[in-house]
Amino acid sequence: MNILDFAINYPDEESCRKKFKEQRDQMGVTCRHCNCKEHYCYWLENKQAYECKRCRVRQTLRSGTVMQHSNLPYRYWFVAMHLLTATKGSFSAAELQRQLGHKRYQPIWEMVNKLRDVMGKRDDEYTLEGAIELDDAFFSTEISLEERDKPLKRGRGSQKKTKVLVMAESKTVENPKPGKKPKKVRYLKMKVISDLKSGTITRNVKEHVESTADLTTDDSTSYTKLKEHVHSHTASVIPHQDLSKVLPWVHTAISNAKRQLLGVYYKIKPEYLQYYLNQFCYKFNRRYFGENQFDRLLIAAVSCAPDFKSRIYNRNYCG
Numbered sequence: 503m504n505i506l507d508f509a510i511n512y513p514d515e516e517s518c519r520k521k522f523k524e525q526r527d528q529m530g531v532t533c534r535h536c537n538c539k540e541h542y543c544y545w546l547e548n549k550q551a552y553e554c555k556r557c558r559v560r561q562t563l564r565s566g567t568v569m570q571h572s573n574l575p576y577r578y579w580f581v582a583m584h585l586l587t588a589t590k591g592s593f594s595a596a597e598l599q600r601q602l603g604h605k606r607y608q609p610i611w612e613m614v615n616k617l618r619d620v621m622g623k624r625d626d627e628y629t630l631e632g633a634i635e636l637d638d639a640f641f642s643t644e645i646s647l648e649e650r651d652k653p654l655k656r657g658r659g660s661q662k663k664t665k666v667l668v669m670a671e672s673k674t675v676e677n678p679k680p681g682k683k684p685k686k687v688r689y690l691k692m693k694v695i696s697d698l699k700s701g702t703i704t705r706n707v708k709e710h711v712e713s714t715a716d717l718t719t720d721d722s723t724s725y726t727k728l729k730e731h732v733h734s735h736t737a738s739v740i741p742h743q744d745l746s747k748v749l750p751w752v753h754t755a756i757s758n759a760k761r762q763l764l765g766v767y768y769k770i771k772p773e774y775l776q777y778y779l780n781q782f783c784y785k786f787n788r789r790y791f792g793e794n795q796f797d798r799l800l801i802a803a804v805s806c807a808p809d810f811k812s813r814i815y816n817r818n819y820c821g
């Protein structure tokens with residue numbers, strides 16, 4: 503959907519609200535009190551709410567969706583979803599705020615990150631399988647408040663770097679064309695991790711990778727326990743110049759993600775990096791969806807509620 507189609511399909515607040523409700527009705531509304539499904543919830547036009555036939559508890563059109571607790575117009579959300587799916591790279595919340603002509607930055611920034619949060623939730627429903635490349639990467643981020651007074655470490659342990667585990671489903675190609683990669687990529691995952699300890703890596707692999715998978719990594723000590731949890735694990739001693747042969751896709755993905763983040767965002771706090779990576783992976787994993795991308799994100803937006811705040815203030819980011 504290009505910007506002209508968007509303007510035709512969603513010219514005002516009512517058209518966006520109507521589409522959002524249609525999508526909710528189509529997917530079926532679950533009562534949040536007694537958990538009963540679909541036909542039990544019906545729409546009360548005068549109250550603008552769904553009511554459960556069994557327990558009479560009501561819920562608004564927004565509750566249980568990405569928009570719960572938000573007062574922003576539906577149209578803002580639709581514009582944000584359109585930009586998130588239609589743009590090739592990315593855009594900043596400040597840019598969106600300017601385009602919408604909204605006074606305050608915070609609500610717009612929260613809206614975009616809630617959408618990135620449900621993108622991550624959607625991708626978390628799937629695990630990777632088959633041949634998988636795995637490596638860790640270091641993304642430049644701002645120094646967190648707790649670390650600010652401590653002396654700055656250098657290199658990989660620096661407080662200016664956030665560790666990310668990158669996993670890519672990638673199959674070997676039989677006769678690769680000259681100049682092309684020796685492997686073909688399907689899906690990608692990037693997860694912010696608190697450290698490179700073997701336990702942390704293993705926990706993430708168990709969560710995001712099927713036990714039948716065949717993993718390829720370098721020979722780092724962080725990966726020594728992985729073979730217990732997957733079908734096979736090849737830990738190669740990889741000279742730097744051969745990285746593009748053995749782990750071609752994780753490295754391409756890492757450099758593309760870094761380039762995109764650098765180009766758009768001035769500074770990223772480590773606790774928010776996961777949201778940006780969610781967006782990058784979500785779009786990469788749906789790169790062949792074309793026109794359907796907007797509708798798919800709308801489905802994710804209707805079916806997932808973000809836990810954006812609790813993530814930021816209560817959880818150690820994705821350890």
Ligand SMILES: [Zn+2]
Nearest residue numbers: 533536554557
């Ligand atoms: Zn109920």
